[in-house]
Amino acid sequence: MTAIATDIEKAAGVLRAGGLLALPTETVYGLGANAEDPDAVARIFQVKGRPPSHPLIVHIGAAEQLDDWVEEVPQAARLLAEHFWPGPLTLVLRRGHRVPLEATGGLETVAVRVPDHPVALALLSAFGGGVTAPSANRFGSVSPTTAAHVRAELGDAVDFVLDGGPCQVGVESTIVDVTGDMPAILRPGGVTREDLEAALGHPVAVPSTSGVRVPGQHPSHYAPRARVVLVEPGKVVAEAELAQDAGHQVGVFLPSSLVGAEVKAHAVVALPGSLDAYAHGLYGFLRELDERGCDLIVACLPAEEGLGLAIGNRLRRAAGPRTSG
Ligand code: TXA
Ligand code: MG
Numbered sequence: 001m002t003a004i005a006t007d008i009e010k011a012a013g014v015l016r017a018g019g020l021l022a023l024p025t026e027t028v029y030g031l032g033a034n035a036e037d038p039d040a041v042a043r044i045f046q047v048k049g050r051p052p053s054h055p056l057i058v059h060i061g062a063a064e065q066l067d068d069w070v071e072e073v074p075q076a077a078r079l080l081a082e083h084f085w086p087g088p089l090t091l092v093l094r095r096g097h098r099v100p101l102e103a104t105g106g107l108e109t110v111a112v113r114v115p116d117h118p119v120a121l122a123l124l125s126a127f128g129g130g131v132t133a134p135s136a137n138r139f140g141s142v143s144p145t146t147a148a149h150v151r152a153e154l155g156d157a158v159d160f161v162l163d164g165g166p167c168q169v170g171v172e173s174t175i176v177d178v179t180g181d182m183p184a185i186l187r188p189g190g191v192t193r194e195d196l197e198a199a200l201g202h203p204v205a206v207p208s209t210s211g212v213r214v215p216g217q218h219p220s221h222y223a224p225r226a227r228v229v230l231v232e233p234g235k236v237v238a239e240a241e242l243a244q245d246a247g248h249q250v251g252v253f254l255p256s257s258l259v260g261a262e263v264k265a266h267a268v269v270a271l272p273g274s275l276d277a278y279a280h281g282l283y284g285f286l287r288e289l290d291e292r293g294c295d296l297i298v299a300c301l302p303a304e305e306g307l308g309l310a311i312g313n314r315l316r317r318a319a320g321p322r323t324s325g
C-alpha cells in the first residue's frame with residue numbers, strides 16, 4: 001500500500017472508533033467525525049470551542065447519496081448537486097433521520113456537500129458514512145489550508161491529521177439554502193454567484209454587504225490575531241504609513257495594481273493578480289502576517305465579482321468587532 005492509502009485506512013479507522021480527524025478538502029481542512037455518532041460530533045464542538053447551536057456540514061462521498069441524508073431533495077437542489085458536486089458548494093436541506101440534532105445545532109435543516117479532493121473522496125468511500133466537519137480551526141480564527149496549519153492550531157486535540165497537501169481553493173464552500181421558494185446564498189465561497197446563476201438560469205440573492213470601514217454588523221470571524229483595517233484601494237499605502245508612524249507593527253495586503261509601490265510597513269504581502277490565486281493564498285497571508293509579529297493589517301476589498309465576493313466577505317469578517325473569544 002502507498003503511504004497515502006495507509007493513511008486513508010487509518011483515518012477511516014479513527015472515524016469508526018468515534019475519534020476526531022483533520023481531513024483535507026479542496027476549500028480548507030476540516031475537523032471531522034462520524035456524522036452518525038453524537039458523542040464524536042459533540043467532541044468537535046469541544047475541541048473547536050464552538051457554541052453547540054452552531055450547525056456543521058455533513059460531507060458525503062457522492063451526489064447520489066444525498067437522498068440518504070435529507071428529508072427531500074427539491075428540484076433546484078438536485079440541479080445544483082449534479083452541476084457542482086464534487087465541489088465547493090454546500091446545500092442546506094431538510095434534515096433526514098440519519099443526521100443527529102447534535103450535528104445541526106438542533107435545526108431541522110442540514111448542510112451537505114461532496115468535497116472535490118481525491119483524498120477526502122477516498123476517505124469517504126473507505127469509511128462509507130457521512131463525516132461532519134467544520135473548518136479545523138479554533139472558533140473565530142483563520143481556517144487552515146495546510147496540514148501544518150492544523151497541527152499548529154489543534155496539535156494533539158485531534159486523533160489524526162490526514163495530510164492531503166495545500167487546499168486548492170483556499171476559502172470555504174458557498175452555502176446555498178434550498179429549503180425556500182428561491183435558492184439563497186447564506187455564505188459566499190468557492191462556487192461563484194455567477195456560476196450558480198448560470199446553472200439555475202436566474203438571479204440568486206446574496207447576503208447584504210456594505211461600506212468599506214465596517215461598523216457593528218459583522219461579528220469577527222476568520223480573524224487573525226492582528227487587527228484588520230479595510231480602506232479604499234487608493235489609501236492602502238498612506239494608511240499603512242500613518243499606522244506605522246503611530247507605533248504599530250503594520251502588515252500590508254498590497255493590491256497587485258500597486259505592486260512595486262514604496263510602502264512604509266513592518267511586512268508587506270504582494271497580492272496575486274488573479275482572484276483564484278488570492279483566495280488560494282488568503283488565509284496563509286493572514287497567518288504569515290501574524291507570525292511576522294504584525295498587530296495591524298491594512299487591506300482593501302477586491303471587486304465583488306467571482307471569488308472576490310467570498311474574499312471580501314472573509315476580509316470584512318476579519319475586520320469586524322472582536323466580540324467573543
Ligand atoms: O468549505 C467548507 O465549507 C469547510 C470544509 C471543511 O468543508 N467547512 C466549513 O465549515 O467551512 P464551518 O463549520 O466552518 O462552516 C459551516 C457553516 C457555518 O457558518 C454554519 O452556520 C453553516 O455552515 N450551516 C451549517 N448547517 C447549517 C444549516 N442547517 N442552516 C444554515 N447554515 C448552516
Ligand atoms: Mg469555519
